[in-house]
Amino acid sequence: MPDELYEPYETKMGKTISVLRDEFRAIRAGRANPALLDKITVDYYGSQTPINQLGNISVPEARMIVIQPWEANLLKEMEKAIQKSDIGINPNNDGKVIRLAFPVLNEERRKDLIKQIKKLSEDSKVAIRSIRRDAVDNFKKQRKSGDMTEDDLKDAEKEIQSITERFVADVDKVMAEKEKEIMEI
Numbered sequence: 001m002p003d004e005l006y007e008p009y010e011t012k013m014g015k016t017i018s019v020l021r022d023e024f025r026a027i028r029a030g031r032a033n034p035a036l037l038d039k040i041t042v043d044y045y046g047s048q049t050p051i052n053q054l055g056n057i058s059v060p061e062a063r064m065i066v067i068q069p070w071e072a073n074l075l076k077e078m079e080k081a082i083q084k085s086d087i088g089i090n091p092n093n094d095g096k097v098i099r100l101a102f103p104v105l106n107e108e109r110r111k112d113l114i115k116q117i118k119k120l121s122e123d124s125k126v127a128i129r130s131i132r133r134d135a136v137d138n139f140k141k142q143r144k145s146g147d148m149t150e151d152d153l154k155d156a157e158k159e160i161q162s163i164t165e166r167f168v169a170d171v172d173k174v175m176a177e178k179e180k181e182i183m184e185i
Contacts, residue, residue, distance in 0.1 A: 005156065006163060009135045013128050013167040020124045020171060024178045027113060032065045032102050042074065042081045051078055063102040072096070105182070113182050121175040125168050132164040 025035035034057045041048040051057075055069035055078070069075055075093055082091045082100070092099040105113070139156045142148040148156070 012131045016127045032059045040081050040085045042077045065100040067098040117178050124171045128167045135160045
């Protein structure tokens, strides 16, 4: 069977892994990671603007993020946006910069985070299996319309299953990496 037959499904499965990685970046693992701020927006002259587009974000220490806005009048708005977000850190505003100090995670919080990443991973696996189901349905339609032989259908189902297993293994690998990161002290 030609690879073009599987390419759109592989692309969708790859995007699922990419989305999972992005979601994992937003989970706080005890060390400062500027990606935590990616989804936080601030009202900037009437439009919601990502916080990382309104100032310099730096990580001077392993457990601290410093945000220096380009406009001093944005400090209060940025502080409010961070407090409203669910990252669980209170910003410290000294009039020039905002400091986010990351405390060491306790055992209970680590277990909660691991539950959260396992749920996200399972959701990704479900999405990948759903893509497989769509592919098989499409192959069966092609078989019904005469565009595919019975043997080609069986080969296509085997190949899409092997692709699915590869991507599910990728989800497990990404989850194991994040779990290891969370459990580091």
